[in-house]
Amino acid sequence: GAVVSQHPSWVICKSGTSVKIECRSLDFQATTMFWYRQFPKQSLMLMATSNEGSKATYEQGVEKDKFLINHASLTLSTLTVTSAHPEDSSFYICSTEGPNTEAFFGQGTRLTVV
């Protein structure tokens, strides 16, 4: 089946630095990618929707200057957490629509900011 590869699976960074998370669709074209965030013991919350070749659409309350999304190709979308702080520590997951309108999720990235 279709696969979405998310990298890295975990990352620890210092406060103030930036971290880039990549999601690749391995065997199909992903025109739309959804980025979710999951705090410990909570559900997934949609952060933004990225569309290939255009600006991302952010959900209310999500800082677009802090969470930069780039969807430059049909197989790659990236989320960059800029000037990370401890409160940004979370589990980030991407998803996209594969063939047959199935939803496919990446493996997730656990970000810890120290």
Added chain:
Amino acid sequence: AQSVTQLGSHVSVSEGALVLLRCNYSSSVPPYLFWYVQYPNQGLQLLLKYTSAATLVKGINGFEAEFKKSETSFHLTKPSAHMSDAAEYFCAVSGGTGFQKLVFGTGTRLLVSP
């Protein structure tokens, strides 16, 4: 707008017992409904989905769910729990024809004891 309510943040069962995870939804349009399972530090795996066809939906790993419009419910069941079923389960709803912008419930952690 759509929303999902999952009753019970934790459900404990014995191995071999019936599993029942509750989900109620609210949607202004005919909903698509999903159940996902998440193992620790992993992404989400689709268990099953309802897309306005048969109201009783069978999924993977012996799980099934029944869509009841009159009760706005989509409860997940499995006749006999296995130790490997221990995980976090999320109910989700989307409006429209696909799963774009999934709205997730808060999740239910299933604990299975020997």
